[in-house]
Amino acid sequence: MGLDPRKMRELVVVLLFTAESTDGEISPGLIAMVSKQCKVSKRYVLEATQQVQQVLERQAECDEIITSFCRDYTIERLGCLERVVARYGIYELLENKLPSVKIVIAEAKRLVRKFSSIHAATFIHALLAFACERLGYSVESEVDCEKAVEGYIEGGESSL
Numbered sequence: 001m002g003l004d005p006r007k008m009r010e011l012v013v014v015l016l017f018t019a020e021s022t023d024g025e026i027s028p029g030l031i032a033m034v035s036k037q038c039k040v041s042k043r044y045v046l047e048a049t050q051q052v053q054q055v056l057e058r059q060a061e062c063d064e065i066i067t068s069f070c071r072d073y074t075i076e077r078l079g080c081l082e083r084v085v086a087r088y089g090i091y092e093l094l095e096n097k098l099p100s101v102k103i104v105i106a107e108a109k110r111l112v113r114k115f116s117s118i119h120a121a122t123f124i125h126a127l128l129a130f131a132c133e134r135l136g137y138s139v140e141s142e143v144d145c146e147k148a149v150e151g152y153i154e155g156g157e158s159s160l
Contacts, residue, residue, distance in 0.1 A: 003044045006107065009088070011038060011048035013111050016055060016084040024056050055091045062090040069130045081116050082124060089128045093135055101137045104128060 003011075014034055015026060022030075026049050035042045055062075066075050066086050075083060089108040093101065105128045109121040132138075 003040060003047075006110070007038075007040065008044065008048060008051075009107055009111060010114075011040065011045060012051045012055070012088060013081075013084055013115070014038065015045075015048055015052045016088060017081060019052055019056065020080050020084060024053075026052065054095075055088055058091050058094060059087060061094060062087040065090050065131050065134060066127065068134070069127050079116065079120065082112060082120050085111050085124055086127050089124065090131050093128070093131055093137065101128075101132050105132075 011034065015030075018030060018034075019026060031042055031045045031049065034048075035045045038045075063075055066078070066083070070078075078086070085108050089104050092104045105125055108124045108128055112121045112124045
């Protein structure tokens with residue numbers, strides 16, 4: 001039996017978050033630590049590491065979409081967690097591996113709510129709805145993108 005997909009996404013986000021500050025390097029010590037902290041087998045952390053490498057390979061594409069959404073707001077100003085979750089969500093859209101874009105958006109919002117804030121979740125929802133539209137997916141978004149950006153800016157940065 002495999003790992004719950006939600007738990008796997010959490011592992012990928014934790015590893016992407018760490019990779020952000022280590023130039024993409026994921027050491028054996030980090031794998032052991034994540035395994036222990038997240039209470040999962042090293043096998044699953046290694047699987048998550050493979051996904052991290054795939055996300056990092058498409059980082060430039062993801063960042064271009066994020067940058068075009070943010071317009072007057074540089075990608076560097078995004079909290080590290082929001083940047084990582086946005087990249088991962090856009091990667092999932094680019095790879096088209098999930099049955100629904102709504103799952104991508106819902107999971108990204110869940111991850112940001114768990115590790116950051118409600119303002120960030122609304123922002124991520126708007127950003128991924130924009131990415132869906134840009135990539136040709138049909139998605140109905142009830143989120144006002146401008147208000148989501150304003151709420152995120154006023155709400156502050158993430159805290160993983």
